[in-house]
Amino acid sequence: KNPKVAVVGATGAVGREMLEVLAQREFPAAEVVPFASSRSAGSKVEFKGAELTVRELKEDSFAGFDLALFSAGGSTSEKFAPLAAKAGCVVVDNSSAWRMDPKCPLVVPEVNPNDLSWHKGIIANPNCSTIQMVVALKPLHDVARIKRIVVSTYQAVSGTGQKAIAELEGQVVRLMNGKEIEPKVYPYQIAFNCLPQIDVFLDNGYTKEEMKMVNETKKIMGDDSIRVTATTVRVPVFYGHSESVNIETEKKLTVEEVRQILASAPGIIVEDFPEKKIYPMAVNAAGQDDVFVGRIREDESIENGINLWVVADNIRKGAATNAVQIGEELLRRNLLRVPS
Numbered sequence: 001k002n003p004k005v006a007v008v009g010a011t012g013a014v015g016r017e018m019l020e021v022l023a024q025r026e027f028p029a030a031e032v033v034p035f036a037s038s039r040s041a042g043s044k045v046e047f048k049g050a051e052l053t054v055r056e057l058k059e060d061s062f063a064g065f066d067l068a069l070f071s072a073g074g075s076t077s078e079k080f081a082p083l084a085a086k087a088g089c090v091v092v093d094n095s096s097a098w099r100m101d102p103k104c105p106l107v108v109p110e111v112n113p114n115d116l117s118w119h120k121g122i123i124a125n126p127n128c129s130t131i132q133m134v135v136a137l138k139p140l141h142d143v144a145r146i147k148r149i150v151v152s153t154y155q156a157v158s159g160t161g162q163k164a165i166a167e168l169e170g171q172v173v174r175l176m177n178g179k180e181i182e183p184k185v186y187p188y189q190i191a192f193n194c195l196p197q198i199d200v201f202l203d204n205g206y207t208k209e210e211m212k213m214v215n216e217t218k219k220i221m222g223d224d225s226i227r228v229t230a231t232t233v234r235v236p237v238f239y240g241h242s243e244s245v246n247i248e249t250e251k252k253l254t255v256e257e258v259r260q261i262l263a264s265a266p267g268i269i270v271e272d273f274p275e276k277k278i279y280p281m282a283v284n285a286a287g288q289d290d291v292f293v294g295r296i297r298e299d300e301s302i303e304n305g306i307n308l309w310v311v312a313d314n315i316r317k318g319a320a321t322n323a324v325q326i327g328e329e330l331l332r333r334n335l336l337r338v339p340s
C-alpha cells in the first residue's frame with residue numbers, strides 16, 4: 001500500500017517546496033497532509049493543483065502516517081520527531097537537531113544511500129551548503145582521495161526562510177526609493193551587501209554554519225580524516241547557494257579527468273566552457289534539482305589541487321529534493337518502517 005505522508009512546516013520556504021517536489025516527482029503517496037504551528041492551522045497550501053488545509057502539529061498527529069518530512073526548525077524536530085518515530089512514522093528531518101546523533105544516518109542519496117540501512121526511525125537531511133558540496137566531491141574522493149577542503153560560500157537568503165526572503169525584497173525596494181531600512185532577520189543590511197556570518201558564532205570563532213560544513217561532510221563521506229575549513233557568507237541572492245571549493249587530493253587529477261568524473265556522476269551537471277563564458281550561476285540553478293559544477297581549474301600553488309565553483313538551489317537539492325529523494329530511496333529499499 002502507498003505511504004501516507006506528513007509535511008511538517010508546510011507553510012515555510014522548504015515545506016512548500018517539499019509539497020512541490022513530492023508532486024513533481026510523483027512520489028507514490030496515498031495521501032499528503034500539511035502540518036504547521038497553531039498560527040497557520042486552517043490556512044491553505046497548494047498541492048497538485050488543489051488546496052490542502054494545514055493542520056496544527058500535535059503530539060498525536062502521526063498515528064497512521066508512514067513518512068514525515070520535517071522542516072519546522074530544530075526545536076520542533078527535537079520534540080516531535082521522536083513522537084513520530086514512536087508512532088511508527090519514519091522521519092526525514094531537515095533541521096540540524098539530529099544530524100550529528102550517532103543513531104541517526106545523515107544522508108545524501110548520491111553519496112551514502114547505504115547509511116539508510118541502519119536508520120532507527122529518524123534520518124537527518126544535511127545542511128544545504130554541505131549537500132551540494134558533497135555531491136560534487138564524493139566522485140572525486142572515490143577516485144583520488146581528498147585530503148583537505150577549503151570552501152567559501154555565497155549563500156542565498158532563502159536559506160534563512162520566508163522572513164528573510166521578504167526582508168531582502170523589502171530592503172531593495174526601500175533603498176531604491178531612498179528610504180531608511182531597519183534590519184530585523186539579519187543583524188545588518190543584506191541588500192547590496194555581504195555578511196560574513198551565517199547562524200551564530202561559536203567559541204572557536206567560526207559560525208555554526210561553518211562547523212556544520214566541517215562536521216557533516218566527514219559524517220556523510222564516512223571519512224573523519226578529511227580536513228575541512230569553511231567561511232560562509234550571506235549574499236543578496238534569493239535562491240541558490242554558490243561555493244568556491246578548493247581541494248587537495250592524494251592522487252593527482254587533471255582538469256579533464258575532473259570534468260569526466262563529474263560529468264558521469266549522478267546529480268551533477270558540468271557547466272564549464274570558460275571560452276564561451278559558461279559557468280554555473282545561482283539564477284540558473286534556481287528551481288533545478290541538480291548540482292552544477294564549473295570553473296574547474298588546477299590549483300597551481302600546490303602539487304595535487306583543484307578549484308571548483310559549485311552551485312545548487314538550496315531549497316531544492318539543498319533541502320526539499322534531497323528529503324524526497326531519501327523517501328524514494330527508503331521505498332526502493334523497503335526501509336520505510338521503524339525497526340522495533
Ligand code: A2P
Binds near residue numbers: 010014035036041161
Ligand atoms: P507557521 O506557518 O505556523 O509558523 P520558514 O523556515 O520559512 O520560516 O518556515 C518554518 C515552518 O515551520 C513554517 O511552516 C512554520 O509554521 C513551521 N513551524 C514553526 N514552529 C512550529 C511549531 N512549533 N510546530 C509546527 N510547525 C512549526
Ligand code: 11C
Binds near residue numbers: 094159
Ligand atoms: C542557510 N544553510 O543557508 C542555512 C540554512 O542547518 O539546515 C539551513 C540551516 C540548516 O542559512
